[in-house]
Amino acid sequence: MAIMGSRKHLKRFKAPKHWPIHPKENKWTIKPNAGPHSIEGSLPLLLIVRDILGVADNAREAKRIINNGEILVDGKIRKDYKYPVGFMDVIEIPKSKYVFRVLPDEKGRLIIHPIAKENSNFKLCKIVDKTTINGGKTQLNLHDGRNCLVEDEYKVGDVIILKVPDQEVSERIVFEKGTIGLITGGKHIGEIGRIKEINITKSSMPNTVEMETEDKKTFLTLKDYVFVIGKEEPAITLPGGK
Known part of the structure; x- marks a missing residue:
C-alpha cells in the first residue's frame, strides 16, 4: 500500500509552495500526472475544483464533477482529476459560465484569475x-x-x-524593446513592465532584460523570465486591472 500511495500521491510537505494546501492537515495530497506542465509549474485539476474554486466540498465530489466532463481546460474536456493545469491555461465551467486564466502572483503562486467568456477561446x-x-x-x-x-x-x-x-x-x-512583459521567475515574478533594454552576452553569462514599470521604476531580470503579453496594451486581462 505504501508503494502504491507514493506513486499516486505526493507527501504534503513536498508539494510546491504555491499549492493552496496546509502541509500538516494530511500526510498525502494529489500528485499530478505527467503532462504539459511540471509539478512545480502546475496545479492538479482536483485541487483547483475543490480547494481554489470551491465548487466541490470534498475529493469524491470533485472527481465526480471532473469525470462528468464539466471542466474544460483550453477548450477541451479534461476527465483526469490529476491533470496538471499551468501558466496561461484557460479553465472553463460551462454550467456556471465561469472562465479563468492561470497566472502568477507577486509571491510566485499560481492564481486562478477570472476572465470574460469572450477571452476563453x-x-x-x-x-x-x-x-x-x-x-x-x-x-x-x-x-x-x-x-x-x-x-x-x-x-x-x-x-x-x-x-x-x-x-x-x-x-x-514579438520579443523586442517596448513590448510589455510579465515576469515568470526570479524575485520579480508576477511583476509587469515594458522592455527597456535587451542585453545579449557573448559569454556563458545569461542574457538579461531591463524592465520599466508603469511608475518608471526599473529592474533587471533574466531574459528567459520575460513573457511578452502585448505591444501597446496587454492582450489579456490581469489581476488588479493592470
Whole structure:
C-alpha cells in the first residue's frame, strides 16, 4: 500500500509552495500526472475544483464533477482529476459560465484569475524552441508542451496568440524593446513592465532584460523570465486591472 500511495500521491510537505494546501492537515495530497506542465509549474485539476474554486466540498465530489466532463481546460474536456493545469491555461465551467486564466502572483503562486467568456477561446504561448521539418515548415515548441506548425518566421522568445482548442495562430507578439512583459521567475515574478533594454552576452553569462514599470521604476531580470503579453496594451486581462 505504501508503494502504491507514493506513486499516486505526493507527501504534503513536498508539494510546491504555491499549492493552496496546509502541509500538516494530511500526510498525502494529489500528485499530478505527467503532462504539459511540471509539478512545480502546475496545479492538479482536483485541487483547483475543490480547494481554489470551491465548487466541490470534498475529493469524491470533485472527481465526480471532473469525470462528468464539466471542466474544460483550453477548450477541451479534461476527465483526469490529476491533470496538471499551468501558466496561461484557460479553465472553463460551462454550467456556471465561469472562465479563468492561470497566472502568477507577486509571491510566485499560481492564481486562478477570472476572465470574460469572450477571452476563453485563446491563450498566450511562448516559443521556447523551434525546428525545421520536412517540407520546409517550422515546428514551434511552446511553453505548455504544445507543438505548432507554421510557415512564417518566428523567433524563440516571441509569444503567439493561439486559438483554443483548434490551435490556430492568430497573432504574434514579438520579443523586442517596448513590448510589455510579465515576469515568470526570479524575485520579480508576477511583476509587469515594458522592455527597456535587451542585453545579449557573448559569454556563458545569461542574457538579461531591463524592465520599466508603469511608475518608471526599473529592474533587471533574466531574459528567459520575460513573457511578452502585448505591444501597446496587454492582450489579456490581469489581476488588479493592470
